[in-house]
Structure formats: structure tokens, C-alpha cells
Amino acid sequence: MNDRPAPQSDPGRPLLIFDGDCGFCTSSARFGQRMLGLEHVEPWQFLDLDQLPVTEAQCDEAVQWVEADGTVASAQYAVIGCLRHAGGVWGVLGRIMALPGVHQFAGVIYRWTARNRGRLPGGTPACSLPAADRPARDQD
Template identity: 35%
Template sequence: MSNAAPHHAGQRTVLAFDGDCGFCQAAVRQIQTHAKPRTEAAAWQTLPPELTEPHLQRLDREVLLFDGRRVRYGGARALADYLGSSPARPYQVAGRCLQLPLISLVAHLIYRGVAKNRHRMPGGTAACAVPRPNH
């Protein structure tokens, strides 16, 4: 999923998703295939522990968009920014629309519902369940 070496994660913008979740992997792969975002995506498990460890509880529940070493956005807002980084105008517009006040609220609610039930989604497995007892 990621094109860059994990040890450089602290210096770039990267969407961190759950690499143990089949649904998450499939969703990111679909966005990459169609929108071809400029922002990287990587399984958080492949990123440096010093970057991810302070955010493990969030990473088990939502995607996080890291800007260098800080979290810029999480959840639906992170996906909107990721989608908006596409070079294709329709995906840029979609990403911006997902950030509009009322639409962002609806996107947030949908994201929460999907994230909570991702183990029931296509490609989901028991490993996708939130929260997982081993973290």
C-alpha cells in the first residue's frame, strides 16, 4: 500500500490505516486505484513506533492523517483530505465537499458507523473488530 520506506514516515504526510483489517485495506486500495491520491497511505503497523505508539487507541478505531510527526486529522476528515489530494478534479471536489459543515457531520456519522461495524463489512474479519482486546 505504501510506496515509501517506513523509516521516513516522520517527514511526510501519510494516511495511517489498520493493516490487519481486510476492509480497511480494500477501502484504501479502492481509493488508490480510482483517485490516485498524492498523499501516501500505509498500514500503521509498518510505521515507526515512536510515531504510532502515542496514538494506538485512535489507530484501532480510525484512520489518522499524519503531517510529519503530528496528527492532522482523524476519521472522515482524514479520508476527505486523502481523497482531496487526488490530481483528478472530481476527487478534489469530493474531498472538499466532504469538509463542508453539514456534509462533514453526516460523513462523520457514517464513518463512525462503518468503523464500528467494519468486521461486518465486505472483506472484514474478526481482526477488524473495534476495539480489539489485545491493544
């Protein structure tokens, strides 16, 4: 797939897993890394998913948040997990987003964003394609 060494999962520390083939996803993940202070943020394409409690299909479908204890949250729940982990004002926002009714609305927003990520800032036409239809990565 590529010659970049796969980062090792670090038990005891949460991990945000995103689609590294999507420019919008990459920009969003890096924003989370900077603004939320997330230490472990990696594209699923560079991880050894056999060592993690997620599959390629899950990672292609939505962003994944793997808690320190191995608990997995996906889509809007992954975003909520990141916010809560960050604490402070972000943590309050995460707790609000987890409230009944609010998390369903967050899911609607997440799904709309995922469907339209190729049209959003940082997005590319490849962002809109399922993983199986994306151009293969060059092997160096």
C-alpha cells in the first residue's frame, strides 16, 4: 500500500482514525489535533487495523474514536468522544452533543457532511468515492 511505517497503537491513549484519502477529513482531523489537543490522530490507511478493534469497512464508512480501554465510537459519536476527551469548553460541547435529541441531530449533520465532503473546503473529487473506487496509492 505504501512505505510509511504503520504507527503502533498505544494502549492507554485514545486514537482518532480518519480517512486519509479525503482532503476534508484530513483537514478536519488536523484541526482536531491542533484545537482539541488530540495526541493520536492517524489515517486508517497507515494503521495496522488487525491490531485495532475496527475494520477497514468501518473506517471507510465514518471517523472512528478508539478510547484508551478499546471502546469504539463511530461517526457523530466519535466526534462527541473527541470533544469530551479534550475537556474544558470542548468537553461541555461534547456533553451537550451527547444529550438525547441533540446526538440524533448531530448524526444528521454528520451524515450530510460525509455525503458532501467532496464539495466542502479541502475536499477533492476522490473524497466522494467509496474506497474500492478510489485510485490506488503509489508504492515507492
